[in-house]
Amino acid sequence: MKINRVMVIGAGQMGSGIAQVCAQAGYEVVLNDLKEEFLERGLNGITKNLSRSVEKGRMAEDEKETVLRRLTKSTDLQDAKEVDIVIEAAVENMEIKTKIFSQLDEIAPKHAILASNTSSLPITEIAAATKRPEKVIGMHFMNPVPVMKLVEIIRGLATTDEVYQAIEDMTKSLSKVPVEVEDFPGFVSNRILMPMINEAIFTLYEGVASKEAIDEVMKLGMNHPMGPLTLADFIGLDTCLYIMETLHEGFGDDKYRPCPLLRKYVKAGWLGRKTGRGFYSYE
Ligand code: CAA
Numbered sequence: 001m002k003i004n005r006v007m008v009i010g011a012g013q014m015g016s017g018i019a020q021v022c023a024q025a026g027y028e029v030v031l032n033d034l035k036e037e038f039l040e041r042g043l044n045g046i047t048k049n050l051s052r053s054v055e056k057g058r059m060a061e062d063e064k065e066t067v068l069r070r071l072t073k074s075t076d077l078q079d080a081k082e083v084d085i086v087i088e089a090a091v092e093n094m095e096i097k098t099k100i101f102s103q104l105d106e107i108a109p110k111h112a113i114l115a116s117n118t119s120s121l122p123i124t125e126i127a128a129a130t131k132r133p134e135k136v137i138g139m140h141f142m143n144p145v146p147v148m149k150l151v152e153i154i155r156g157l158a159t160t161d162e163v164y165q166a167i168e169d170m171t172k173s174l175s176k177v178p179v180e181v182e183d184f185p186g187f188v189s190n191r192i193l194m195p196m197i198n199e200a201i202f203t204l205y206e207g208v209a210s211k212e213a214i215d216e217v218m219k220l221g222m223n224h225p226m227g228p229l230t231l232a233d234f235i236g237l238d239t240c241l242y243i244m245e246t247l248h249e250g251f252g253d254d255k256y257r258p259c260p261l262l263r264k265y266v267k268a269g270w271l272g273r274k275t276g277r278g279f280y281s282y283e
Helices: 013-024 036-055 061-069 077-082 094-107 123-127 161-173 189-205 211-222 228-235 237-251 260-268
Strands: 005-009 028-032 071-074 085-088 113-116 136-141 150-155 177-181
Touching (some): 005 013, 013 028, 013 036, 013 061, 013 136, 028 036, 028 077, 061 071, 094 113, 094 123, 123 136, 136 161, 150 161, 161 177, 189 228, 189 237, 189 260, 228 237, 237 260
Parallel strands (some): 005 028, 005 085, 028 071, 085 113, 113 136, 150 177
Antiparallel strands (some): 136 150
């Protein structure tokens, strides 16, 4: 299974990061989103990241131009006609993902792998929307993609060993470290991370300590690069809530119950950094 051409769906924080690391590793990348303005925003972010690498002396100017030339924009899923793999990084919503996957199944070449960057939705269910479930797989990158080394690789029920191996090899080619995980709610990363974040929110909700104190304890006491409330703002509080709900529903265990304060913030539209306000203010 030779992978040369990649389509990334979604030019948001995750999708543009994935497109950047693929282009840097030498793949031809088609970056797809619904609107031209989303693509522009994503490509501006990539250009900024690459320029910083040039400034820091990690990349030559002509290499930056070569990487940028490997990226093309697309607002039409039909452009999946000539790719070897699609990595979907659209919004975390099962209805939208299954719609995209069933369309891609019609458009992409027969040999193409269809991967999802979902952070908690079942790969097996996404795969069932296609007639090629053996070629559907989870490829879960971490935010910020250009910095974080991990990619969780999630096998659906039908994923073949050949497809798994191709994704493991591709992950290594991106200078990332693959970790194999079975298809259960939250996989490994979010099954462990999100309850910790949720517990930090409960700690705030119950008045045990201030937000700054909670973050300081975890930063200085456990050597985490960011405190859990700062990290929640960074990930997006809507995403945190969605993942907690997926865990709660998937396992049916009260230990995954989302904190009411998290629900309240999401209802208020305080979603973290992306809206300028979450547990902290970013204006
Ligand atoms: N894109 C590209 N590069 C970035 C970046 C971004 N968005 N943000 C930071 N960087 C780079 C900086 O340019 C800098 O590089 P140089 O050293 O070459 O200058 C480097 O990362 C360090 O950045 P800073 O010095 O500005 O700040 P920092 O040392 O605090 O690091 C951080 C920033 C890497 C984000 C760090 O705080 C961190 O690791 N935080 C935790 C991140 C984390 O836990 N991510 C997982 C989230 S969960 C997830 O993604 C899964 C899910 O499904 C929800």
